Amino acid sequence: MIRPSSASFVVLAVVSLLTIAPIASVALASAPSPEPESDDPPPSAVDLDLVLDEVLVEARRESPLTGRIDSSYLTSTPSANLSEALVLLPGISAVGRGAKSLEPVVRGQGWERVATEVGCVPVYGACPARMDPPATYIQPHAVETVEVSKGLGSLATGTDGIGGTIRIPTDYERSPQAPSSFESFSTTAYDAVRSGFRLESGIRGGGASYDLRASGAWSRFRDYDTPSGIAVPASQEEMGASFSLGFRPTSGQRVYGSLDYTHGRDVDFPSLPMDSRDTDYVVGNVGYRWDRVAEHLRQVTLEGGVAAIDHVMDNRDKANRAVLEAETPSEARTYAGRVRLGIHLDPNTQLAAGAKVDLLTRDAVRTRFLPATGQTFRDHLWPDASQLQSSLFFQVDRSLRHDWTAALGARVGVTRSEASAVDDASLGGKTIAEQYIRFYGTDAMKTDRTEGTYGAEMSLTWKPAESFRAYGGLDVATRPAAITERYFAFGPAPGGFQVGDPSLDMEQKWGVEAGVDWSRGFLDVGVSAYHQQVHDYILSTSIAQMDVNGDGISDRVRGFENVSARFQGFEAALLAGLHSRVQVPVTISFVAGENVSGDRPLPEMPPLEGTAAIRTRLGMERRLRLELGARFAGAQSRIDPQFGEDATPAWVSWRIESAYRVRSALRLEVGIENLFDAEYHEHLTRESLMKEGGLLPGSEIAAPGRAVYVVVEASY
Template identity: 25%
Template sequence: MPSFRSATVRPSRRALACALSLALFPLAAAAADGTPDAKTLDRVVVIGTPTQPLTFETDPKLPRQPVPASDGADYLKTIPGFTALRNGGTNGDPVLRGMFGSRLNLLTNDGAMPGACPARMDNPLSYVAPETYDRLTVVKGPQTVLWGPGASAGTVRFQRETPRFDAPGARVQGSLLGGSFGRNDQMLDAAAGAPMGYARMTANRSESGDYRDGNGDVVPSKWRKWNADLGLGWTPDADTLLELSAGTGNGIARYAGRSMDGSQFRRDSLGLRFEKTFHGALRKLEASLYRNEADHVMDNYTLRDPNPMGPMPMPMASNVARTTEGGRVAAQWAWAGFELTAGLDAQTSRHRQRSASGRGAYLALPWQRDANLRDTGAFAEGRWALAAGQHVIAGARVDRAQATDLRATAGMMAMPNPTFGQTRRETLPAGFIRYERDIAGSGFGWYAGVGHTARMPDYWELISPNMGPMGAPNAFAGIRPEKTTQLDVGAQYRGKRVDAWVSAYAGRIDDYILFTYLPGGMMGTTSRATNVDARIHGAEAGGELRPWRDWTLGGSLAWAWGANTTAGTALPQMTPLEGRLSAAWDNGRWSAGALLRVVARQDRVAPDQGNVVGRDLGPSAGFATFALNGGYRVSDRVQLTAGIDNLFDRAYSEHLNLAGSADFGYPALPVRINEPGRTLWLKLNFTP
C-alpha cells in the first residue's frame, strides 16, 4: 500500500493559527472572573428544530455534537432530513431528503459560490466555515422564490449579521477546539466601530489528520483549511447600511474515495451590500453585488504517491476555476394585512480548466474555457393575513437561463465536440402557495402548501457526463430541464413542557436527471446522464419534552422514499430511515448531554445509478452510535464544552458514500468508507 504522506504547513498559515490562539486566550482569561447568573450560552446542538413552518434557523457558532463541523454540509446534518454524501474527513456533499446538487440552493451572504471540480470535490459548502457566520436558515421544499432559481429540494443560507454600535467600541468572539486524530481549530470574530460605521474581521483555521475507524484501520482523510473575511460598513443612521466585503481562503484535503486529492481550494470573494429601511408602505430596499472565484487543484502526488498499478500511474494534476458574479435587488412593502417582497436577481458563471501529467506541469499551460452559464430572474412573494392566526403565503418567479458549451473536444478520446459553441436557452417558471393556521390559545398550528419549480441542468449535468441520452450527441444537447411539483404538509405544537412537530411531503419530478455508471473508460467507469420521471415522498418529525427543571429530552425521525417510475425501480441515493434521541441537563453552570443515533438498513437501491458524485453501491447495513457531551460555564461569556463521539468505537459506514480508492489499498470491489471510531473533543467558546 502506498505511504500516506503529509503536506507541509505553510508558515503564513501557522502564523494565522498562532495569532488566533494568542488573541483568544487572554480574552477568555480576562472574562473568567465573572459569575454566571443566567443561561447565557446555549447547550450543545444535537438536533435542529423548526422556527416556523418548513424553516429551520440556528446559530452556527453554537457547540455541536458530533464534533463541531469543518464545513457547511457537516453542520447541516443536525437538521432532520439532511445528510451528506461521504468520502472521508471533510467536504461531503449535502443531501436533503435524497435530493442533491443544484436541487439545493446553497448561498453564503446571499451570493452563490459554486465549486469548480467536474465531480464536485469542492462542492459549494466546502468553502464555508460555519462558525464564521451568525445564522443558518434552511427552507425545505420549493416553498420560497426569493433566493434564486431551482431549489426544488430546499434553500440553505449562511449569513453574517450587521454589527451596529451606539457608541465607539469593540466586540470579540472566538473559539478553540482540539480533538482526536489531530483535530485543531481556531476561530476569531472581531468588530470595532462607532455609530457611523464599523469594521468586522472573521478568520478561522481548521485541520485534522487521517482518522481511524472502529476497527482501528487508518482512513486517508487528512485536511487543513483557513478563511479570512473583512467587512467595512457605513451606517450614517439607524435605517441605512452600505457594506463592502472581501475574503479569501485555501485548504487541502485527502480523499479515501477518490483517485485524486484536493491540493488547493483557493477562494476569493468580493461583495457590496446596501440596505435602506423606510417607515411607510415601502418598508425596505435591499441591493447586493458579489464576485466569487474558486481556483481548485486536484492531483495524485501532493497528498499520496501515484499508484503504478492504477489508472493514473504517473503524477497528474487538474486545475479548474470558476468565477461567479451576480446581484440582487428587492423591495419590501407592507399594508394592512398584506406584505410583499419583489425584485430581480442575476448570475453569470464562467468555468475554465487545464491539466497535465508531471508534477506542477499544469502551471505552464494556458487556461481553456469550457462553459459559460447565465441566469436572470424576477420574483414576488407575498403574505396575506386572512384573519387572526390564518395566513396565506404565495410566490412566483420566472427565470431566463442559458448555457454555452465551449469545449472544442470532449470524451476520453478528445474527439471534436458536436455542440462546441452552441448556446441553450430556457424559460423556467416557479411558484408556490401555502396556507398556515395557528389556533389561538392552544399552541397548535398546521400548514399545507404546494410548490412547483423548473430547474436548468447545472454545469455538472451538462458538461461532466461522458454521454447523454440515447440518440443525443452528448448531455449538453440531450438533457432537459427538471420539473418538480411537491405538496408539503405539517403541524406544530408549542407548550409549556412539550414542543412537537411533524412534516410530510409528496412530489412528482418530471425529467429527473439521472446518472448511470457503466464499465469502461480510463477511470474504470463511464457516465451517462438521462431524463426519467420520478415520485418522491417522505416525512420528518421531532419534539422536546421538559419533564423537570434543567432537563430536556428530545428526538427526531426522518424518512425519504423515491421511485424511478420510468423504469419501475428505486430512485438511487435515497437516505435511509434515521432516528435521533437526546437527553440534556443544564443548571446554568454545568451541562451534560447524550445522543443516540440509529440508522436503518437501506435495501431500496439502484446499483450503479446516482449523481455526478456518487452512485448506489448496493444495500447498506444499519447501525447505531452513542455520544456524550458536557459543559462548564466559566463566566457569562466563556464556556468550555467536551464530547465523545462514537463512544463504543463502532465500525460503520454511511449509506451515501464513495467506494474506497485502490490507491490506498481498498479492494477492486466497491467498499464503503468507514466513519471515524471513538472521537474525543474539547472546545472553548468566548462570546461578547
C-alpha cells in the first residue's frame, strides 16, 4: 500500500505551478502560430472555453481542467449526484457528513451562502443537521446544463448567492429549426468498492412545435472499507424521475413546464447523531416566454415554481439507541415567482431587468424517548420559521470601443424573517424565546426581523483577440441570517448543544477579482485571483460551556456570532496539447479565510487543491481514450480550535481510466479510483460522532480504497 507523502504532493503542486506560471507570463509576448494539423473532430466550446468565474457543467466530460465538466462525469461514472461532480472544478470543495452527501463550498464559503436555483426556484435543504444540501438531490439523468457562478457572476436572473450560485435550468428546449425526432438514452454504472449500481434511462426530442424530455433512475450504494480495513457506514438508495415539456403555440412564444422528483432512503451519516431514513424531493416549474415583443423589448418571461422536501431522520442504527430513541420529521417549502424583461437599448447595449419573490417555510420537530425512564421530550428545532424575500434587479451589458465590454448590475430587496412557535417549550422549563435571551441577551427578544438587502456588480473585459481575454471587477452583496442560524431552538446537536440567534445582523460582502484567459492552438490557460471582505460574517462557534443535562459533565453549546472575515485566493487551469493525440490537463486552487475579529483562521477552509492528468486518444478514429490522473491536496494546519476541527496532512489519490466508443451510440468506460490504495481523508470531511461500523468516536473518516468502476452508455 502506498500512502500519500509530502514529497509526492510537493512534486505535483510544483509541477502544476511551474507549468502554468511561465506559460501565462509569456502569453502576451507570444505571437499566434498556426495550429498543428489534426484528424480530431473540431473541438467544442466546452473543450476550449476556459472560464473560471462563470463555469458551465454539461453532460459530457472532456475537460474538468478547463473549468467545465461535460458528459462523462455526470452520466458516465457511478456518481450519485451533482455535488460529486462540482468538487472537480477549481475553487469548489465540499463538506462531507456522509459518503455521497457533499455540501458545496465555493472559494471557502459554503452552506446557504451558495445558492441553488432549480428553474426559478431557490431550493433549501429540509434537514436541521445539514444532511441534504440541495445539489445532492440533482441526479445525473435529470441534468442537461448546470451553470455555476463564482465571484463575478450575473444579476440577470435576480439570484446571487453571497458565495456562489448553482443554477439548473429545467426547460428542455431545442432549436425551432430542429427536425422532428426522438432519441433514447441509458446508462448503467457499477462501483465495486461500494457494490454500487446506478441505472438510468430516458428520451428527449420533439416535433415542429414542442420539445419533450423524460428520464428516470435508480441507484444503490453500500458501505465501504478504507485501505486499512476500517468499515465505514455509507449505504444509501435513491430513485428519481424528471420531466420537461415545452410548446411553441406561435412563432416567438413558448409555454413550458417541468417536474423533478427524487426519493432517498436509508442514507448513512457517521458524522451525525442520526441517519436519513426517508426523503422526498419535488420541484415543479412553469413558464411563459414571448420573444420579439417590440422593437426594443426583445423578451418577456414569466416564471413560477414550488419546491417541497420532506425529510425523516432517526438513530435506529446508532450506538446510543439503547438509551435514547430519537426521530425528527422536517420539511422545507419554497414558493417562487419571477418576471424578466430583455431590452435592446441600442446595437451595443442590452438590458435585463425584472422582479423576484420567494417564500421559504421550514418546520422540524425532534422526539426523544428515554427507555429507562419512559420519558418523552419534544424539541421544536425549526419553530414554524419562514423567510419572505422580494427584490428588483437589472443588468446592463455594453460593448465599448477598442475591444472592451462592460457589465453593471444591481439588486435591491426586502427580507422578512419570522418564527411563529417561539413560545413552545424548550429545555429546562424555559420557552424557545427565553433560551434565545438566556444566551444572547435582550437583543434576542425581537425574533421577527425585516431587513433591506442589496447587491451590485461591475466588471470590465478586454478581448483584443479571440484567443485572449482579460477581465476584472468588483461586487457587493448581502445575506440575512438563515433560518437555522437565526431560529434553531436550543437542544442537542452534534458535539453538544446548539442554539440560534435572532439578533444576528446580515452579512455584507465586497470583493474584487481579476483574471486572464489565453489560448494558443495547443494550449489553454486561465488564471484568476480574488479578495473578499465580509462584514458581520455569521460564524458557527462555541458560545458556552455548561452542564446542560445535569449529568455532571460540562457540555459544549454552539451558537452563532457576527465577526469580520476576509477571503483571498487564486485559481488556475491549463490544458496543453503535447501532441495531436495527447493532452495534459492541470487545475490548482487555493483560498485562505481569516476571522479578522478573532485573529484566527476561519473554520472549514479547504487546503490548496488540484488535479493533473495525461490523456491520449488511440485508433484510426480515436475511439479509445486512456487517462492517468491524480487529485491532490496540501496539508491544512490553519484551523479554528474553537470550532472543533483538526489539522489534515497532504494527500494524493491517483486514478486510471479507459473509455472506448464502440460506435456512435455505444460507449464503454472502465476505471480505477485511488489506484495505489492510499489511506487519506479530506479536510472538510467531518469526523465520526460515535462508534459505528469500524469507526470510533472522533475518528477521521478515510476515503474509499482502490475502486474499480464500469460504465456503459447507449443511445438509440
